[in-house]
Amino acid sequence: MAPPVAEPSDPTFGFPFTPYSIQRDLMQHLYSALARGQVTVVESPTGTGKSLSLISSTLSYLRDARSLTRDALVESIRAQVQSQLGEEEPEWVVQHEIEKKVQELEREESELETRLGEVRRREAEERRRESAMGGMGMGRRKRLKVGEGKEGGGARLVDDEDEFAPDPYFENEEDKKKVEENGVDNFSPAVREMMKKMNGGGASNSKEEEEPDVSKIYFASRTHSQLSQFVSELRKTSFSRSNPTADPSLPSPSPPPTPSSSLDRPVRVIPLGSRQNLCINDDVRKKSGGSNEAMGDLCLELQKGGKEGKRCQFLPPIGEGAKLNEFRDKALATVHDIEDIEDLGRRTATCPYYGSRKAVRAAEIVTLPYNMLMSKSAREALGISLKDHIVVVDEAHNLIDSILQLHSVSITSSMLLSIRSALLTYINKFKNRFTGANASYLKQLALVLKGLSEFVAKWAGEGKKEELMDVNSVLGGKSGPALDQINLLKLDQYLKTSRIARKIGGYVDSLGEEQTAKGRQAIRSNATRNLQRIQDFILSLANADRDGRVLLTAETITSSAPSTSSATAKSTSTKPSHTATPPATRVEVTLKYMLLAPSESFRDVAEEARSVVLAGGTMAPMSDFRTELFPYVPEERFSTFSCGHVVPADHVATFAVSKGPTGVKLEFKFDRRKDEKLLDELGQSIVNIAQVVPKGIVVFVPSYDFLNQVQARWEASGMIKRLKQKKKTFWEPKASADVDMTLREYSAANAGVETGAILFAVVGAKLSEGINFADDMARAVIICGIPYPNSNSTELKERMAYLKSTPASVSRPSSAPDAGQVLYQNLAFRAVNQSIGRAIRNARDWAAIILLDERYQQSSKKAQLPGWLGSNVESPQAFGGLMKSLSGFVRRRKAAGGLV
Missing domain, CATH: 1.10.275 (Fumarase C; Chain B, domain 1)
Structure with missing residues (x-):
């Protein structure tokens, strides 16, 4: 891929709305990073349009790179043709030869787009017919019934024992050739023939010519729901439509667009998932009990013919790839998410798990969960090559921990x-x-x-x-x-x-x-x-x-262990046994x-890909990504970017509080967390804050153990009754299944004329990530203490010692901070920053961030807070100063009409 110039051909990046200045800055940074082939870590707070910025900048780069590559190709061919024909040949002859050679080189792309254009034309025609019939067509989520055992039948070639016999294994081509010539002892011709067919051998199973692997973006996130949200944002842009100025219900124009006119057709997207997401064989799903491993066993068994000698009805017969190719074209013709791909498989009675893999090489965007991206074996199984492609990892704040856990x-x-x-x-x-x-x-x-x-x-x-x-x-x-x-x-x-x-x-x-x-x-x-x-x-x-x-x-x-008395003894005697076997x-x-x-496990991703983007709403502190993930990347290939928030500065007030209402120092260290006087001071602080802040307040505490201590102490002291007089009180549930109910009840308590509620949650737990506490759900977020990880953890201590022993750490000046301690601090503050990010979720939102611990007043701690908070962190020396400033902030927001 030829690197384009630093400036995009479209200064708006195809952004669907008028971007904020911070969005333009982010898109320009991303475009420049891709042009330079960099590894870049970017932070864009929730509510700032991060997904749209990622989509618009990366696809703009892909479009421009493709255009420049084609221009360079044309110039190269021109020089070659002129050299062959001579300078005296007329321009039209030269141009004719150039066009012929370019068309030859772009044949596969042109043929693919011709097929996809025809698919779009047919789908548009079907939509018109359904519209004319008054919407009687099948809905998007309605699943068709499919027949059983329609394809790939035939007698089973092996008996039950042969099913488990080992296949021949060859370490080198010489051994393989020797066996192919002489045969394998103890394997019947039928078994060898079956294995030959499974490997695509034989004249009737000639391997299809592999399609070109077009330049693409691998977009990874934690969950399929997040990836579906990404696809939803993509549909808002011009990149997802056939022609931004044309009626999308009309057939595509003929002839099909050239590959360079990428805005005249939808970008080709394919979502990848596991069998759990994409298997449409309901019998397999039922028998597997939802286990992906068991599903894989059954799938492989059915590929060989299964117990009854019937191949899975959703897979085409071996050697006949037309059905999967048809699925590939339908999947790529328009923008689909993972559920659309499953529905397409059901409508066409074609396996979407294998059909989606068939579409990877021709796709321009591939979406996948990042555990599939991080595992080299998973990439190999999916046929994924990252060579010279772009990798974007969203929600990357947990990437380091995910890599460590995966390996x-x-x-x-x-x-x-x-x-x-x-x-x-x-x-x-x-x-x-x-x-x-x-x-x-x-x-x-x-x-x-x-x-x-x-x-x-x-x-x-x-x-x-x-x-x-x-x-x-x-x-x-x-x-x-x-x-x-x-x-x-x-x-x-x-x-x-x-x-x-x-x-x-x-x-x-x-x-x-x-x-x-x-x-x-x-x-x-x-x-x-x-x-x-x-x-x-x-x-x-x-x-x-x-x-x-x-x-x-x-x-x-x-x-x-059961009693030594047997069932027989029980039937012959009514006396209790005294000869019980002691517990084993x-x-x-x-x-x-x-x-x-994690660096070596992620190194092949960083070195194979043209560029890697790690993006998230809360990436600070960013030093971990440099020291733990990319220590080998040269300085010129690594960059970071943190944009501000879309909310005005006066919509957020941040306070670092050192003392409670009665003057007790607020410092929630491990050795003070059972201090009843300190717990009482915390309760009184929250009661006072609840008098001033309208609607919802979310209180984050360092651990479940601390949450339990708070509940027990406040029940005994009557503090909970006082809190309930101010607002309804909710606590993070112990079971994940109860989270949705708690959130619904908390939301209802903050709606309409209700006075609001307080929700107590644990930093880094069920309610600190991925939860939207917008508007009245959180007019204040209170962080109690600093959630440092357990310093006695064997794993953490070894990880810290390892970082301290790395060559980069050893060669640091003596005045430089200890790498292990930096990690320890960063783990705590990344969790704090995630919790803070729950409060401000859109451009009109407003909230107070209240940090109840005197350590937050230290300049080193303030420096680790989210960049968008800036230097506007007030540090009142007395609790009365907090209440005065907080009251003024709330009063100003109410006067401005900000109480939603």
Whole structure:
């Protein structure tokens, strides 16, 4: 992709409305960052139009880059043609040759757009017919009934045992060629023919020519609902329409637009999701019980023909790709979200999971949850290449923690024993069916399981409860099981390529499964998931260098045993038994691989992609992203940007309060959180604030433990009764299922003529992210204390020590802050800033931010607050000063008509 000039061809970036100045600044920064191929971290508070700014700037860049690339191509061809024809040839001859060569190079794009134009024309015609019939067409969400077993039938080629037999595994092409020439012992011709068809072999299954991978944007966010919101914002722009000036209900003009006129057609979008989101085989969904792993097992089984010899009815027969190609074109013709893609699959009786993957290479925007983006194996399974493409990660404030969590995995001692037993059973059954490579790697896997089991048993026998080790200590050395001689990377490659874990789990489970489909899937799902966990653990150990540790923890588990008196004894005697077996105890050891640094796990994304954008409403403090995620990125390739808020400065008042109404110092440190006098002072502070602030007040406290202490103390002291006299009182529910009900009741208490309510919530918990407390829902947000993480956490201490030991940290001047302490501070303030962001949600909103802890008056703490608060943080030395300033702020907002 040729980098365009720094200035966009359209200074408005195709923004659908007149942008605020901060939106223009953000779009200009993003465009420039993409042009320079940078990694950039941007902060745009909620309510500032972040999604539209991301869409408009990135698609403007994509359009301009494509146009400039085409212009450069035309000039290159012109020089080549003139060199071949000579300077004397007339211009029209030269131009004719240029157009012919350009059309040849753009043939695939032109053919694709011709097909998509025809799809749009047919859909427009269908809409007109439905409109003429008075809207009698099928609604968007109505699901069609589809026939069962219409396609891909035929006799099953293998019996139940053959289903679990290992497929041949070849480490190199020489071994593969040798087997293809001589045949594989112990495999019937029917089995080999089936595997050949599954791999696309044979003259009747010639592989389709791979489509060009067009320049695109991978847009990732945490959830599908957030991605659907992104698609909804995209539909507001001209990029989603065939022609901004034409009637969208009319057919597309003929001939179709050239690839360079990108505004004359909708941008090509495809959403990706898991089988849980996109599988339309209702029988599979029912049998899997909602488990994605079980759904995958059933899906793969049905691709081979299933128990009854019938291939899944939503997949085309092997070697016939026309049906998936038709789905691809319909999916790309107009802008769809994930639910639209599922509905399209049901309407066309075509699998949307595989159909959407078919559309990736031709798409210009691919939306996907960011756990799919961050996992290299997931990208490989989806056929995703990031090379020279743009990656945008929205809601990226939790990206570092998500990467650490994604690459951390736990297994237990009982899991190791049960899987080793399953493996030995499998080996004993199929040992005569193994190729040399299968036998070698399964033996290695058995040795790894045996070694880890013995290592765990020895560790538990020493009476330890918790210990943190480096990977080498677990794998080898004096205390380890001497597994360092096994090439874990090659073993992991075998496990992934052969998919042997599914076969082992399936076979062993089938020996004792219940005779119901539901029971079978529950058992198989559990076994396969355990095998997958162990495989992930092995991969973690294989890839670990200095950035990983293994945490061992021991727990004594007591299981009550029944009386030694049998049922027979009960029937022959009415006397109570006194020979009960004492409860059995065992020690369960958990091994948790912990990734300490996310940079290497995200490095392939940053280095393969042309540009990476991390965006969020609250990204401050931003230093973590530089030190933890991108320490290897050169200075000239890294940038940050934080825009202001769309609300006027006088719509927000921020106060850092050091003392309560009776003069007690407000400092909610761990050692003072049970101080009853301090808790009483907090309650009185909130009562006084509730007298002044109208409607809703949200109070965030540092932890659930603190919330419980507050409730208990205030119930005993009568403070809760006093609060209820001012406003209705709500508390963050313990169960996630109760959150919606609590929010509905809280919202109702702030509506109409109601006096308002107080909602107590925990920083970083259920109500601090993704919740909209706009307008009367939060005329004040109170942050009580600073929510520092548990400093005694083994994982946190090791992570801090790791950061302190990095070369960049070691080489810092002695006056520079400790990298571990910087992380500790940033974890707390990112949570604080997320909570603050709940209050201001649109351009007309207003609220007071009240920080109840004297430490917020420190300049270093103020510097970590959201940038849009600026330097306008008042620090009253007495509580009376807060009440005076707060009353004046509320009075001014009421006078301005700001009380919604």
